[in-house]
Amino acid sequence: MSNNLYRVQAGPEGYLPPAAAHMGIELPEKGNALVEGSIVLEDEAMQKIAEKILMAKNPVFFPGPLILWAWNEKVIAKATAVNELAKTSGARIIPMPDYRPKYPMINPEVEINPNHPNLTIWHNKIDVCVFVGVHCHYANVALKLIRGGTDCYTIALCGEAGHEDAMISLRDVNLDTLKKLNEIIKVKREELK
Amino acid sequence: MKNQRVVEPEYLFFDAEREKKFITGSEAIKEAIKRANVDMAIAYPITPQSESMHLVGDIFAEGYLREYFRGENEFAVMSEVTGAAMGGVRVFTATGGPGTLRAFEMFPTWVGARLPIVCAFLTRGINSPLTIQPDTIEMAYMLDTGMLMLHAETAQDLYDMLLKAFIIAETTEVHIPIGVFADGFFVTHTKEGVEIASEDIKLPAYDPYTAPVPVMDMENPPVRQMRDPFVMKSNFISYAAHASWQQETVSAGERARKYIHKYLGGLVEVENEDADILIVTSGTAVSQSREAIALAKEEGINVGLIKIKSIRPFPTEEIKQLTSKAKAIIVPEFNRVGWLSREIKSVVNDSDKVHGAPRVYGGMTMPIELILAEIRRCSL
Numbered sequence: 181m182s183n184n185l186y187r188v189q190a191g192p193e194g195y196l197p198p199a200a201a202h203m204g205i206e207l208p209e210k211g212n213a214l215v216e217g218s219i220v221l222e223d224e225a226m227q228k229i230a231e232k233i234l235m236a237k238n239p240v241f242f243p244g245p246l247i248l249w250a251w252n253e254k255v256i257a258k259a260t261a262v263n264e265l266a267k268t269s270g271a272r273i274i275p276m277p278d279y280r281p282k283y284p285m286i287n288p289e290v291e292i293n294p295n296h297p298n299l300t301i302w303h304n305k306i307d308v309c310v311f312v313g314v315h316c317h318y319a320n321v322a323l324k325l326i327r328g329g330t331d332c333y334t335i336a337l338c339g340e341a342g343h344e345d346a347m348i349s350l351r352d353v354n355l356d357t358l359k360k361l362n363e364i365i366k367v368k369r370e371e372l373k
Numbered sequence: 374m375k376n377q378r379v380v381e382p383e384y385l386f387f388d389a390e391r392e393k394k395f396i397t398g399s400e401a402i403k404e405a406i407k408r409a410n411v412d413m414a415i416a417y418p419i420t421p422q423s424e425s426m427h428l429v430g431d432i433f434a435e436g437y438l439r440e441y442f443r444g445e446n447e448f449a450v451m452s453e454v455t456g457a458a459m460g461g462v463r464v465f466t467a468t469g470g471p472g473t474l475r476a477f478e479m480f481p482t483w484v485g486a487r488l489p490i491v492c493a494f495l496t497r498g499i500n501s502p503l504t505i506q507p508d509t510i511e512m513a514y515m516l517d518t519g520m521l522m523l524h525a526e527t528a529q530d531l532y533d534m535l536l537k538a539f540i541i542a543e544t545t546e547v548h549i550p551i552g553v554f555a556d557g558f559f560v561t562h563t564k565e566g567v568e569i570a571s572e573d574i575k576l577p578a579y580d581p582y583t584a585p586v587p588v589m590d591m592e593n594p595p596v597r598q599m600r601d602p603f604v605m606k607s608n609f610i611s612y613a614a615h616a617s618w619q620q621e622t623v624s625a626g627e628r629a630r631k632y633i634h635k636y637l638g639g640l641v642e643v644e645n646e647d648a649d650i651l652i653v654t655s656g657t658a659v660s661q662s663r664e665a666i667a668l669a670k671e672e673g674i675n676v677g678l679i680k681i682k683s684i685r686p687f688p689t690e691e692i693k694q695l696t697s698k699a700k701a702i703i704v705p706e707f708n709r710v711g712w713l714s715r716e717i718k719s720v721v722n723d724s725d726k727v728h729g730a731p732r733v734y735g736g737m738t739m740p741i742e743l744i745l746a747e748i749r750r751c752s753l
Contacts, residue, residue: 196613196616198620199617199620199621199623199624200624201623201624201627201628202620202623202624202627206631207546207628245587279587295610295611295614296610296611296614298610299610315584315585315586315587316545316546316585317487317548317585317586317621318585318586320585320617320621320624321614321617321618321621322617324617324620324621325610325613325614325617328613328617329610329613340545340546340583340585341545341546341628342546344624
């Protein structure tokens with residue numbers, strides 16, 4: 181497939197899908213976001229996120245160590261906002277507490293391992309997932325695996341530069357972004373009633 | 374510690390007043406590290422690198438670095454550098470030639486662990502038979518480690534590339550090691566005018582908490598965040614996870630392109646790109662080519678020059694586009710295998726027009742007459 185035709189969409193994409201960055205997908209600049217490989221305004225992406233989560237049968241938030249551990253007051257505030265966001269969305273929370281391997285295997289009912297994310301997604305029949313507070317490297321590793329082996333729609337709320345491998349990715353996500361997204365989801369929920 | 378003012382990288386790179394000093398490449402390394410806000414440097418001697426880390430030791434004694442010590446050998450140094458970077462400090466080292474090969478296992482390890490280590494490679498021949506003379510063959514081995522590779526033509530390049538390498542390597546979405554390569558002896562042991570900023574200013578400190586992987590902070594939970602040892606599992610999803618991991622490190626290199634443009638003005642520099650004959654090369658072969666091009670011009674032969682600054686990521690699209698109309702592409706190199714020629718042949722539309730010559734090795738200099746002879750052959 182030509183690089184400029186590649187789109188980051190729900191899978192399963194196959195045995196070994198390419199990294200989106202290899203296929204010409206570039207991270208957005210500040211104020212922008214990625215939707216399925218295309219750069220859009222952040223507000224547009226937030227509307228799309230609200231739509232995808234609210235239309236999902238079983239949306240799940242995967243909070244990572246960056247917000248699961250009480251590193252400082254800012255993190256505690258962000259974690260509270262994510263919790264609120266999941267409640268507003270009617271989504272479950274399955275944590276990614278750390279990145280270590282678990283033997284013989286993780287319990288997919290209660291947690292997700294970035295190296296084997298398909299187990300948790302298959303077991304819980306998750307159709308839309310939201311990564312938040314996951315270190316960028318581990319998020320990208322997991323996002324490609326999910327695209328390769330499942331039909332789950334992936335959303336990444338990134339505090340840094342964003343993720344090409346997510347179907348929707350915001351960048352520079354902070355407390356205000358989370359609160360704004362919460363309000364957008366509330367409005368969208370009313371519209372969809 | 375020395376009292377230096379922290380300034381924005383852009384100010385240090387582009388706006389700060391500079392003074393021209395007549396110094397060697399090794400001294401240019403010292404001057405770059407002095408302004409790089411490096412926490413730790415670890416040294417092990419090997420010609421022609423030894424002097425550079427010796428000089429870095431001198432600035433440690435003057436209070437420009439927090440820690441400096443000598444490792445047991447190159448593999449030990451690169452392993453110790455790994456630990457330092459995992460612990461979240463800005464770290465620097467240098468090696469060359471057989472030292473590069475002795476430490477080799479650690480380079481892909483740095484990449485896989487997403488460590489923003491900056492290492493100067495001051496190239497020389499590879500044993501055996503024993504040689505300490507100039508050669509760029511070690512770069513051939515480094516091409517597929519996943520490290521970013523910048524190639525300095527001059528001591529000025531070396532100074533600028535080293536400073537900028539820290540900022541590019543530490544960018545969250547890049548965050549992989551950068552090797553800054555310079556041709557041993559030709560750059561390290563000869564003096565030239567190098568424009569350098571005041572020693573009273575330095576780069577901002579590295580913030581390991583913006584890294585794409587957790588810093589190994591043993592004082593805070595969760596200290597158990599070690600990298601997955603996939604080797605202990607034999608199932609498809611573990612293989613797929615390792616594959617995805619490798620893809621992510623390559624993606625990190627792709628993301629560096631934007632920052633190489635921002636800080637180095639692009640992956641290549643071009644002069645007279647419309648000429649029928651183009652010389653495409655890197656390192657000190659660029660300087661020799663400039664002289665040959667001037668002589669060719671006197672003979673009425675029009676020759677252009679593409680200087681490749683970034684070997685990894687490789688300027689694939691730039692080379693493809695810039696060489697599309699050229700009738701001949703000459704690639705002079707300081708090594709036997711012609712690794713740069715192979716790289717260029719793999720991206721141009723017609724590889725038959727790539728002339729992998731002249732090629733000198735074993736410690737030879739590259740007389741400009743050899744390049745001129747190649748130009749004459751191509752102009753017939």
